[in-house]
Amino acid sequence: MSQSYIIKAEIPSGTMIDNRYIIQKLLGQGGLGRTYLAYDTRRFNEACVLKEFAPTGSGENALEKCRNLFKREARILHQLAHPQIPRFLACFEGDGRLFLVQEFVDGKTYSFVLRERQDLEETFSEIEVIQWLKSLLPVLGYIHQHNIIHRDISPDNIMLPDGENLPVLIDFGVGKQIANLNENTTPDHMSFVGKMSLVGKVGYAPREQISLGLCSPSSDLYALGVTAVVLLTGRDPSFLMDQYSLEWRWRSYTKVTNDFARVLEKLLADTPKQRYQSSKEVLTDLERLGQFQVMGSSTVLDFPSTVIEQKSQPTFTTRQPHYQYPQTTASSARSSYSQQQYPVIEPQPQPQPQQSSLNPAFIQRCQQELAYYIGPIASLVVEEILEQTPQISPYQFIEFLAREIPDASAGVEFRKHLFS
Incomplete structure (x- = not known):
């Protein structure tokens, strides 16, 4: 892989990529690349997202990390088919750049929605956050059933599409595919995948993920819980945790019922064993909150002028992934989340590139x-x-x-x- 991945500049608006995609504007930029809004000329100029992987650092490690993340996200997105996850459309390499193509979600991140609320001196209410959790927990349940942990849940990576009610989970760039279950795995380790790269947003990711690189479905639920209290309080996680005891002190910044507070406290438990272990467990407890069974036929969730109807979660057919990953079987992908065990995975050495003998x-x-x-x-x-x-x-x-x-x-x- 050449150094061209590092020195490439931002792609100008109007540029045609791969003889197909016309760049419209830059949507975002980070340490591992850029995201563009583009039009697909082979699909009636349909809007899509081009994610360019290009690290801003230098050296072979940065290049290899970039390529690994490119492959990882392509694999993960390819096997997911859920209405609250952007569709994976293509991946390719062109002009010395790596690209993923995804469905474009026209809307706002919940970070932006929260700032709009704060401009009006408002935050999200308890009822709103409960409905929001009920909308997202099935999405987490779905990816966990596919042996995938997102690892980077935060208000920046959850979007509210314009004119829609259901939030969309985005950015699987640091998501992790987990190996199939191991019958010899001990109960103490059944939820963990060890020795990973240390990823996740500080303040949102749990301590074991940031410090040790260990993560599990419960670590995604922890990050979802942090996001929930941020929406409730309008405060950054650093303001919500005691700097000496490292205990959460979010309740002084908002008013919620004791029953709902107990659900949030269990999501935010410091020890993974004490947290919820599955999305289903959280949903069960939320459904038991009697005061939130029905409050009229609709509940405000996103903006003051937008109303969300309380409906059952949509049903959809799961697409069986075409590409089966090493150590992941179809039966393990279909097994229920409550039965899965997650063994420790040792990092595999990267093969040295060699020239292929094929034409x-x-x-x-x-x-x-x-x-x-x-x-x-x-x-x-x-x-x-x-x-x-x-x-x-x-x-x-x-x-x-x-x-x-x-x-x-x-x-x-x-x-x-x-x-x-």
Whole structure:
């Protein structure tokens, strides 16, 4: 990977990327790259988000981290199909840059919504936050059932789409795919994945995640609880925690019922064992709060002029992921969250890049054929197989690719096309 990933400047408005996407404007910028609003000329100029991965640091470590995050987010987004998670549309490399393409969510982050409230000397009410939690907890339950931990939940990474009622969870760039359950895992470790990179927003991520790199579904629930008290109080987490005892002192900044306070305190428990272990547990306790069963036919949730109808959570069909990750089986992905165990994962050494012995035109044709069956994730599948087995024969290469196609008959068809 060349140094061009570091020195590339912001892409000007009006630039055509990959002969398809027209850059409209810069949406955001951080240490690992930029996010652009773009129009997809092959989909009637539909708005989309181009996420460019390009670290601002230097050296091989920064470059490798950038590429790993690019692959990680592409894999995670590819297997998720939920109405409250932006759709993954494509991934590609062009002009010395790495790009992910996602559905564009036209709306505001909850950080922005909270600032609007504060300008009016208001914050979110107890009823609003309860409804907000009920809307987001099923999303967390969904990603946890797919063995994914978000690890970066905060008001910046939750959006309220314009004209919509349900919040949307965004930015899976530091999300983590967890290995399949291990029958020998002890109860004391069943919720944890160890020795990860230390990621997460300080103040929102729990102590074990920031200090040790350990995270679990309960750490996502902790961050959701912190976000909830921030919406209630309008204060940064640093103001809500005692600097000497490191205990939460958020209740003095807002008024909530004791029953709801107990739910929040359990979400914010410092010890993972004392927290809720699943979204379902939190939802069960929220439903038991009798005073919030029904208060008229609607409840204000986002803006003073917007009303949210209290409806049951929407149902949808889960898309079976095409690309199966190492140590993750279809049965473990389908197993209920309450039965899952999360073993410690040792970091795997990165393979040294080697030159492939296959003809580039042949590789491109294989990738195009594979993309027909499994979509844009095909480029990453091809890349990883070549990295792991650079001296692979054409026959073996086709066989490896065919195994990534979930449907057996489609795999046979794929082989026939390429062997012919």
